[in-house]
Amino acid sequence: MMTVLLDRRRGLAAVFDGVGSGPGQLASQLAARVMRRIWKQQHAESSIIIASEQLTLADTLLHMFNEAHRVIRLEGERRARRLELYNDYPATTAALTLFCYDDTTHVYHMFYAHVGDSRIYRWRPGEPLQRLTEDDGYLSLKIADGSVTPEDALRIDQAFSRSELTRLEKSYFDNRNGITQALGHEKSLIVHIGDIDILPGDRILICSDGIHDNLTDAALAVLLEKEKRTTIAKKIVQQAIECSHQPTSENMRAKSDDMSAIVVTCHSSF
Template sequence: MTVSVRAYSTSGVTHTSLTFVRYSVPHEGHAYYNDDTILLDRQRGLAAVFDGVGSGPGQVASRLAARVIRRAWKELHAESRIIPFSTLSNPEGLLLDMFESAHQQIILEGERRARSLQEYARYPATTAALAFFSYDEESHTYHMFYAHVGDSRIYLWRPEQDLKRLTNDDGYLALKILDGSITPEDALRIDQASCISELSRLEKSYFDNRNGITQALGHEKSVEVHTGHIDIQPGDRVLLCSDGVHDNLTDQTLALLLEKEKPTTVARKIVQRAIVSSHQNVAENMRAKSDDMSAVVITCATIS
């Protein structure tokens, strides 16, 4: 289902609308369950993608994170509407509190599962990428506040501009940047490679390990949540996706899909293209990887 949420300007001259669409498919190897979980509260302007770490416990973590954050969000904002910017205080603190609540509940669930099984159990954990929107009635614009942990990503596509990745993965390539092995420019080039001829042997080893994440909700006793904010303009599109999508598709392909596809079908088209990529011969496309795949796209439009 597609829902458009409108925020009307006090001047009565223009209206802006956010259209939320989602699409998710499980790994073809376990079609009966999906370790990804999508959270949408369209009326209140919230969207999130969670990617559970490891089959089984991962699904527990991603669903629990979505449930905890959905409940906290609704308790904080009882009215079914986008939050007016004039009433919003400490949005970063709000994001941190929601993520911390989910993190602690996943840890408790892991401890409970370990006690009940009375044997070694894989503790549940999940990545998270979340965004919420607030409407500024004075400037007639949206503000987007976002947070993430792990390697689920948030992108901004704006007409006539390059695709902008708003999040940096908590992953192996980030570690190689920190230890001086590669530069941020090298990391981006390695991450975006599609053919083995584009990389040296050492860089290929970095590429093969790029899925290793350094933190996730529920993974350790403490977690560093990354936050940010950006103004949203008419014509903008925001993509939240799990690594099953961005591992299979380059930023260039994502940008083309965000530019060309309809607001009501763009999330489905992105996931379907990722599925096609995952079935390609690895010798021809080294990005090909079967995985759970999830995408949420929010389109901001101007209505006369």
């Protein structure tokens, strides 16, 4: 169900987590294919773009997501007519980053966008791990209707043992994987877009929910700080898999799922 998109030369990295089995795999592959094609058309040069070039990355991101959503919806309609499966439409989450170099400030800049519950994090030496995305999910609905505060939602999301939560909070935790947005969903698409500067030493983690369901932000921060650049993504996936195989009364995070992670490390200035 997972598809990873990585174009090192053009500064593109993304994770797509398909919803369901067969249809989800189809949706994740379609999304990756469409977004890669658009990015190559927008930026034919095989190198990190310069921010002063005439290219509005936020608009490009929105176009990439909307076009992928449209293509997946069309394929879902064709599939439904052909197979008469009208309740099994393809859909996928998406978390995508685009990197460029600002030749006026001499720093890297990252634009990012996401739909669903795949996440993007930034780790910077000496600072707490920063989650750049907010899940389109059940806990966000609970925040919106006033059932929980953002602080309590974060505490529930990061809980490791059931003893840390009340009975009501446990029910929120158990339902936190329900997503409210995905590419291919019938409802209108809301794409979340942001941008930040990237400094030497920064690490960007893009991952599916199989990673952050099993590993807390604290565990991810340790891995991002300690592991080598060449092995860090593999180590994160391995540790998430190990956690998923160890369900206990004190480890309620253990969950079998597809797990993918990309880690981008900024070495130095351009």
